[in-house]
Amino acid sequence: MSAFGRKNGAGGMSSGARPQFGVAKPMRGGAPTPAHARTDKPDPVGSDQFPPLPGESFDTPGGNPASSDAMARLSDRANAVHSGEAEIGGFEASVHKIKEQVLPRLLERVDPEAAATLSKDELSEEFRPIILEVLAELKVTLNRREQFALEKVLVDELLGFGPLEELLNDPDVSDIMVNGPDQTYIEKKGKLVIAPIRFRDEQHLFQIAQRIVNQVGRRVDQTTPLADARLKDGSRVNVIVPPLSLRGTAISIRKFSEKPITIDMLKNFGSMSEQMATALKIAGACRMNIVISGGTGSGKTTMLNALSKMIDPGERVLTIEDAAELRLQQPHWLPLETRPANLEGQGAITIGDLVKNALRMRPDRIILGEIRGAECFDLLAAMNTGHDGSMCTLHANSPRECLGRMENMILMGDIKIPKEAISRQIAESVDLIVQVKRLRDGSRRTTNVTEVIGMEGDVIVTQELFKFEYLEESEDGKIMGEYRSSGLRPYTLEKARQFGFDQAYLEACL
Secondary structure: OOOOOOOOOOOOOOOOOOOOOOOOEEEEEOOOOHHHHHHOOOOOOOOOOOOOOOOOOOOOOOOOHHHHHHHHHHHHHHHHOOOOOOOOOOOHHHHHOOOOHHHHHHHHHOOOHHHHHHHHHHHHHHHHHHHHHHHHHHHHOOHHHHHHHHHHHHHHHHHHOOOOHHHHHOOOEEEEEEOOOEEEEEEOOOOOOOOOOOOOOHHHHHHHHHHHHOOOOOOOOOEEEOOEEOOOOOEEEEEOOOOOOOOOOOEEOOOOOOOOOOHHHHHOOOOOOOHHHHHHHHHHHOOEEEEEEEOOOOHHHHHHHHHOOOOOOOOOEEEEEOOOOOOOOOOEEEEEEEEEOOOOOOOEHHHHHHHHEEEEOOEEEEOOOOOOOOOOHHHHHHHOOOOOOOOOEEOOOOOOHHHHHHHHHHHHHOOOOOHHHHHHHHHOOOOOEEEEEEEOOOOOEEEEEEEEEEEEOOOEEEEEEEEEEEEEEEOOOOOEEEEEEEEEEEOOOOHHHHHOOHHHHHHHOO
């Protein structure tokens, strides 16, 4: 009898009994390995005891081909040498060189105050004979094409924004980023590329920056080195100058499409599905309070402009922004803009001041371009005081983070309110959160449409109506995915019913 209560049979095993304690069964199938064939070496990876994982192959010296390809791309990126300056072509370079010779002599013959009163076309007509005189003095002969190019460059230099004019007139350029006089990047079709322009020097770039901000009554210098401005076409401009910018004056311009973008156009671009487009149209028409959330350059302002198309033409809409960039597609629309403090630090008008004043202007809807701080409380106050259909944008990575940021922005202000009361007011005010995102292939997608239902304890409860799910990446680098409906009955159906859209809204969400 063994210590475990079993008789010792032949080889320590009784017939039909399990092996003794401490005796391991072989993990491999088939016949046991002969004693003379056993070695102390570990089993190779890929044997029947350790089969390879699905998709793995160990026949090649480099291991998994997909992993090898990824490591090769990492190595290429680590060893790449990038040039930070664009190469200007021969024709542009020759015109630029002649411009540097002609400009000083041209300024001697022109009265700047008189030139400022003329339009660009009138100035070109006045300049043409003077330019020919200067070219004759310099003994420079130009053909017709070079002469027209020189006239345009000189007029842009005196009345426009110099080298930026060419980029501003290009409809394919959506963003312009000037990083000092020698480096300018642009965004085309979602990708950043270096632009073939260059400024004369830092002084030249600084003058153009001042010309941009002076047009809207702002100023930029060493005492106020930051400035937000806008161009005549509504494009947004941010300027930061030394000593804050270490590489010279930096100008960031966000251009907007001349043709108003609608929700149907966004759907055709692939930014949303048919059902999402229908739901958002109904949300805009039924006066739901909407917060558009997303990162920088994700298309928040474009989405807000598109939603504004669904506002009833008979409603009075007020927009409040730091730098007016919204371009609503409504007849009864009054834009308001904040004002920075003067040199003495007085006279500033904030978004909160404008929201309080807007309540006295008989608005039907109040729309904030972007909330960054304590003015979030003023927006909620507007939503709660009978101005249904108010909208705003803010920076956040997801609908849940959007709610958290709204709470934090109110807490950052001077208002002493418990966090629970803030959460409850947000839950009662906001109806929908629309999350937009710029994906790595440059495309902009509406990734989430989320309802705010209410409070459960001290937590804001949400319900997701639509979501964009990533599937794969195509060979040309395009991200493939699909828009999926959660199939849930929308909580905001009652608001849609008040406007007669309940059945269409329900069908879109289901």
